[in-house]
Amino acid sequence: MILLREAFEKLLKRVEKPARYIGGEINEIKKDASRSDVRFGFAFPDKYEIGMSYLGLQIIYHVLNRKENVYCERIFAPAPDMETLMKEEGILLFTLETKTPVRELDIVGFTLQYELSYTNVLNMLSLAGIPIFSSDRTDDMPLIIGGGPCAMNPEPLADFFDLFIIGDGEEAVASLCDLYGKCKRAGESREDFFKKACAIESVYIPAFYEPVYMDNGEIKEIKKTFEFAGNGVKRSIRNDLNMEEDFPEKCIVPIIETVHNRAIVEIFRGCWRGCRFCQAGMIQRPVRERSKDNIIRTAKNQLAATGHEELSLLSLSTSDHSEFEPLVLELMEMCRESNVSLSLPSMRLDSLSHKALHEIGGYKKSGLTFAPEAGTERLRNVINKNLTEENIIESVNRAATLGWNTVKLYFMIGLPTETYEDLDGKADTVRKIMEACRPKRFNITVSISNFVPKAHTAFQWEAQDNDDKLRKKHNYPKEKLRIRGVNFNYHDSDMSILEAVFARGDRRLSDVLAKAWKKGRKFDGWSEHFDYECWKEAFKEAGISSDFYCSRPRNYDEILPWEHIDNLVAKEFLIRENEKAKLAETSENCRQGCAGCGICM
Numbered sequence: 001m002i003l004l005r006e007a008f009e010k011l012l013k014r015v016e017k018p019a020r021y022i023g024g025e026i027n028e029i030k031k032d033a034s035r036s037d038v039r040f041g042f043a044f045p046d047k048y049e050i051g052m053s054y055l056g057l058q059i060i061y062h063v064l065n066r067k068e069n070v071y072c073e074r075i076f077a078p079a080p081d082m083e084t085l086m087k088e089e090g091i092l093l094f095t096l097e098t099k100t101p102v103r104e105l106d107i108v109g110f111t112l113q114y115e116l117s118y119t120n121v122l123n124m125l126s127l128a129g130i131p132i133f134s135s136d137r138t139d140d141m142p143l144i145i146g147g148g149p150c151a152m153n154p155e156p157l158a159d160f161f162d163l164f165i166i167g168d169g170e171e172a173v174a175s176l177c178d179l180y181g182k183c184k185r186a187g188e189s190r191e192d193f194f195k196k197a198c199a200i201e202s203v204y205i206p207a208f209y210e211p212v213y214m215d216n217g218e219i220k221e222i223k224k225t226f227e228f229a230g231n232g233v234k235r236s237i238r239n240d241l242n243m244e245e246d247f248p249e250k251c252i253v254p255i256i257e258t259v260h261n262r263a264i265v266e267i268f269r270g271c272w273r274g275c276r277f278c279q280a281g282m283i284q285r286p287v288r289e290r291s292k293d294n295i296i297r298t299a300k301n302q303l304a305a306t307g308h309e310e311l312s313l314l315s316l317s318t319s320d321h322s323e324f325e326p327l328v329l330e331l332m333e334m335c336r337e338s339n340v341s342l343s344l345p346s347m348r349l350d351s352l353s354h355k356a357l358h359e360i361g362g363y364k365k366s367g368l369t370f371a372p373e374a375g376t377e378r379l380r381n382v383i384n385k386n387l388t389e390e391n392i393i394e395s396v397n398r399a400a401t402l403g404w405n406t407v408k409l410y411f412m413i414g415l416p417t418e419t420y421e422d423l424d425g426k427a428d429t430v431r432k433i434m435e436a437c438r439p440k441r442f443n444i445t446v447s448i449s450n451f452v453p454k455a456h457t458a459f460q461w462e463a464q465d466n467d468d469k470l471r472k473k474h475n476y477p478k479e480k481l482r483i484r485g486v487n488f489n490y491h492d493s494d495m496s497i498l499e500a501v502f503a504r505g506d507r508r509l510s511d512v513l514a515k516a517w518k519k520g521r522k523f524d525g526w527s528e529h530f531d532y533e534c535w536k537e538a539f540k541e542a543g544i545s546s547d548f549y550c551s552r553p554r555n556y557d558e559i560l561p562w563e564h565i566d567n568l569v570a571k572e573f574l575i576r577e578n579e580k581a582k583l584a585e586t587s588e589n590c591r592q593g594c595a596g597c598g599i600c601m
Contacts, residue, residue, distance in 0.1 A: 019256045020048035023096040026253040036071035037181035039105040043075040045120035053260035062248035073097040093127040102128035112150035115502040116525035122517040153455040153562040158206035159510035167235035202236035219559040234566045241290045249301040262310035263302040271316040272590030279454035285599040292323040312343040328356040371410040375425025381584045400437040414451035414465040427480035450496035456567045458577035461554040494532035500550035506561035511542040570598035
């Protein structure tokens with residue numbers, strides 16, 4: 001059943017930004033759904049303008065729709081005004097392309113990019129008329145699957161999802177759709193499909209595992225409930241990024257303004273730096289580069305197919321590409337000819353090419369963003385940033401000399417071993433930068449986020465600062481950063497605490513999630529919607545302490561909730577890195593020498 005045009009148009013006349021729900025954008029893919037074995041819904045648990053800025057959506061949309069037997073459509077969380085009207089009119093959540101009720105699809109795949117989107121997942125399931133708990137679903141309902149960085153610890157969501165794909169999704173999700181199509185044609189049950197899906201190494205089926213807890217709340221063991229569930233679950237790695245057919249060039253062009261409305265080319269995956277707090281750097285190892293020629297061809301074709309006026313290079317550390325200088329110089333020439341600006345996010349202050357920066361400075365200047373992370377060299381050594389104050393000041397001053405008048409600097413608060421001397425260092429560094437850039441007119445935006453311990457990192461055993469400590473640390477540099485030309489903002493500490501709870505949580509948190517959602521929690525990543533008091537009530541009613549998950553340090557021998565999810569990075573390596581952090585000792589990066597993480601063995 002498809003949403004009737006007349007009913008749909010009535011809704012659109014009564015909501016803000018109706019273009020969020022109409023589809024029909026340039027490069028949208030339309031298929032004959034009746035000829036597809038598998039109807040797949042790519043669900044982004046946030047508003048259209050957030051989801052359409054995510055390159056992973058474009059990649060999976062492209063990969064699946066290249067398959068003749070699969071039709072992939074998009075699903076986004078409706079804004080509150082649209083949700084209210086849908087409930088009033090009895091309209092179920094629908095796909096963007098064909099306005100088909102989500103409940104009628106075969107598979108609904110949620111991308112899990114950040115922990116504060118979890119209540120939106122439950123809300124979208126409910127709006128689709130699908131039970132939120134997997135145990136309540138029947139064979140005629142779609143499979144609910146999850147992927148993305150948060151799937152590296154899927155346990156807080158384990159009771160809501162049928163399965164998860166761990167790691168890179170291009171190959172795994174395509175294989176899963178092929179298997180589902182075969183089982184569907186053969187008339188096999190959901191249970192039959194699950195048992196066969198275990199053969200895909202990166203597929204995790206929560207129902208086949210059962211955690212057992214000790215009296216102190218820690219995990220005693222994680223038992224398998226199905227003997228063929230395999231020897232744990234291993235992260236999928238897409239080794240070759242140069243396969244032309246796997247990266248979209250005809251990307252969908254949003255018809256309203258989105259967070260990032262530009263052409264985006266992923267230039268490499270992974271990072272060889274080894275920052276100890278960084279989950280992305282650990283769950284995306286090893287580094288896999290896209291060649292310079294491939295990047296340039298893809299960028300040229302994307303710009304031609306979309307008409308975007310800005311090109312952005314995507315990676316964890318853009319200037320670390322092995323061909324960064326010739327790549328940027330050639331792209332700059334191409335952008336100049338097309339009157340397109342080039343954005344270079346995620347720049348390393350110690351690897352900037354003066355020639356490349358000079359060329360960019362001579363044309364359209366997009367913003368420059370740097371991440372010193374810590375205010376002193378000691379603390380930067382603790383996190384293995386390997387960045388000196390001289391690197392920072394020289395690089396920013398160089399940009400100012402070449403004509404930039406504004407940069408963004410990202411710092412973190414609450415890192416392990418942090419002292420107030422380290423907080424002083426943030427303000428001292430900013431003040432020295434401003435002095436070095438005088439007499440030029442120069443502005444710095446200082447953004448401070450809170451340290452959140454993440455699974456599969458060297459700091460996964462560390463405690464997070466409590467709310468009181470975080471607030472004091474926020475206020476401390478605020479006064480010291482009252483410098484002309486400096487803007488200061490920081491991330492809400494309550495949000496960071498909740499993020500930490502779910503980043504390292506276990507299955508018992510499903511009760512908290514369900515209770516919070518029933519109390520009306522959704523869009524928790526938006527400050528205007530966030531209500532921590534409501535979350536506190538949910539924890540209290542569930543009889544669960546948030547401090548157990550965020551404020552408690554772990555021992556190396558404690559079984560962690562994600563212990564059975566193999567990231568392919570050795571636990572022994574993470575322990576060594578944690579011990580080095582305590583001594584403020586750094587480790588070699590992958591280009592200097594092998595640190596023995598195990599990923600390449």
